[in-house]
Amino acid sequence: MSRGNCQGQGWWHGKFRGCGYRLTIGREAILDILSRSEGHLSAEDIYMKVHPKYPNVGLTTIYRTLDVLSSLGMVYKLDFGDGRARYELAEGPKGAHHHHHLVCTDCNKVVDYTDFIDEEVELLRETEKGLGAKYNFKITNHVIQFYGLCDKCSGKK
Amino acid sequence: MSRGNCQGQGWWHGKFRGCGYRLTIGREAILDILSRSEGHLSAEDIYMKVHPKYPNVGLTTIYRTLDVLSSLGMVYKLDFGDGRARYELAEGPKGAHHHHHLVCTDCNKVVDYTDFIDEEVELLRETEKGLGAKYNFKITNHVIQFYGLCDKCSGKK
DNA sequence: TTTAATAATGGTAACCATTTTCATTAAGCC
DNA sequence: GGCTTAATGAAAATGGTTACCATTATTAAA
Numbered sequence: 001m002s003r004g005n006c007q008g009q010g011w012w013h014g015k016f017r018g019c020g021y022r023l024t025i026g027r028e029a030i031l032d033i034l035s036r037s038e039g040h041l042s043a044e045d046i047y048m049k050v051h052p053k054y055p056n057v058g059l060t061t062i063y064r065t066l067d068v069l070s071s072l073g074m075v076y077k078l079d080f081g082d083g084r085a086r087y088e089l090a091e092g093p094k095g096a097h098h099h100h101h102l103v104c105t106d107c108n109k110v111v112d113y114t115d116f117i118d119e120e121v122e123l124l125r126e127t128e129k130g131l132g133a134k135y136n137f138k139i140t141n142h143v144i145q146f147y148g149l150c151d152k153c154s155g156k157k
Numbered sequence: 158m159s160r161g162n163c164q165g166q167g168w169w170h171g172k173f174r175g176c177g178y179r180l181t182i183g184r185e186a187i188l189d190i191l192s193r194s195e196g197h198l199s200a201e202d203i204y205m206k207v208h209p210k211y212p213n214v215g216l217t218t219i220y221r222t223l224d225v226l227s228s229l230g231m232v233y234k235l236d237f238g239d240g241r242a243r244y245e246l247a248e249g250p251k252g253a254h255h256h257h258h259l260v261c262t263d264c265n266k267v268v269d270y271t272d273f274i275d276e277e278v279e280l281l282r283e284t285e286k287g288l289g290a291k292y293n294f295k296i297t298n299h300v301i302q303f304y305g306l307c308d309k310c311s312g313k314k
Numbered sequence: 315t316t317t318a319a320t321a322a323t324g325g326t327a328a329c330c331a332t333t334t335t336c337a338t339t340a341a342g343c344c
Numbered sequence: 345g346g347c348t349t350a351a352t353g354a355a356a357a358t359g360g361t362t363a364c365c366a367t368t369a370t371t372a373a374a
Contacts (some may be wrong), residue, residue: 022321022370043361058324063361081236083332084360102288102296111292116284123280127273131259131303135268139259139305146288148296179341179350200331215353220332240361241331 012074019072026050026057030065031074031089040078040086040101040110081147082108102146106153120144169231176229183207183214187222188231188246197235197243197258197267238304239265259303263310277301 012031016023033049034041041049043062050057066087069075078086080103091098100120102111128139148154169188173180190206191198198206200219207214223244226232235243237260248255257277259268285296305311 020321024322024369026323056324060324060326060362061322064322079236079238102292102294104294105297111294113288113292115287115291116280119280120284123273123276127277128303130272131268131270132305134272135259135270136308136311137259137261137268137303137305138311139303140262141304143300143302143304145300146285146294146296147298147300148289148294151293154293154295174342177350181341181351183352213353217333217353218351221351 015072015074021068021072025054026061027065027068029054029057030062031069034075034087034089040080040088042084042086044084046087079143080108080110080145081105086110100144100146102148104150104153105147106149109150109153111150172229172231178225182211183218184222184225186211186214187219188226191232191244191246197237197245199241199243201241203244236300237265237267237302238262243267257301257303259305261307261310262304263306266307268307 013023016027021027029050030046033046037049043059043066046066047057047059047062050062066075066077070077070087074090075087076090078088078101080086080101097114098117098121099112099114100117102113103109124142124144128142131137132139170180173184178184186207187203190203194206200216200223203223204214204216204219207219223232223234227234227244231247232244233247235245235258237243237258254271255274255278256269256271257274259270260266281299281301285299288294289296
């Protein structure tokens with residue numbers, strides 16, 4: 001297999017193998033879907049997209065794979081408060097832009113924003129350091145999200 | 158019973174009536190529990206605490222009441238990522254301290270912190286204004302939360 | 315290549331917090 | 345007290361996610 005630089009079989013190949021996981025058809029299909037569709041897909045969304053091409057990849061595998069991916073830090077598991085988790089690929093090899101989310105509570109539209117990101121990230125980093133020390137927490141993650149009504153939905157009613 | 162000035166029947170009486178809601182035993186019991194127990198209670202937690210005194214207040218009513226309370230802004234509905242919602246009284250008449258949360262992903266312990274709150278709130282306000290204008294969102298809410306391992310849990314294993 | 319060890323899979327049933335349904339009860343107003 | 349209608353509770357339904365388990369695929373060893 002090629003050297004470590006992510007050419008030829010997807011940059012994730014190495015990551016999987018390095019952690020003792022096997023790179024299977026199903027997993028590859030899921031990663032493929034995630035990387036080709038910019039968005040926040042639910043497990044079922046992914047299932048729907050994978051199924052036509054690979055009809056024998058079950059929903060269970062989708063969930064299991066997303067779990068693995070998220071524990072490897074390759075995928076972010078997002079919660080927009082509508083009762084189903086969404087998943088998005090973490091920064092790839094070339095580092096997709098870090099962003100936060102703005103969620104419409106009516107139509108569930110999600111806007112990725114990067115405005116203020118620098119300030120937010122800086123404050124988060126600072127806060128993490130402070131809180132971690134004060135409360136003896138080993139902070140691994142954070143959520144910052146805004147909820148409201150989008151253009152269209154705030155006009156209704 | 159006394160006149161309208163919030164003496165003797167709880168400060169929430171007026172708020173309820175003013176919005177066309179009826180003040181019932183169940184609702185009062187729930188508010189009572191929420192205001193007396195500092196914490197983040199799940200619907201079932203509340204049910205458990207209400208039940209001994211008012212055995213005929215059902216879980217359904219708990220859920221429905223929490224919904225009303227949260228739509229009135231009297232209660233915050235929180236999501237710590239463990240599959241069940243938590244509720245806490247919003248600032249009462251004397252204004253409890255605004256705080257954010259630090260959640261242990263292992264034992265689900267939650268720390269309310271107020272450190273950095275001022276900076277956070279200021280940044281949030283700014284961001285809300287900026288994002289609202291740019292994306293035409295009417296922002297009504299935000300979440301800022303940290304996840305990690307608490308003192309005890311990071312020591313295990 | 316054959317084989318053995320074990321990781322991964324898919325279908326189904328289970329899980330469990332939350333909602334819905336609907337007939338009954340109780341609040342608030344006269 | 346009587347009336348209108350919101351509120352209620354019990355049970356059933358819902359729906360995303362997980363557990364179970366027998367089967368299959370992958371890898372390393374022989």
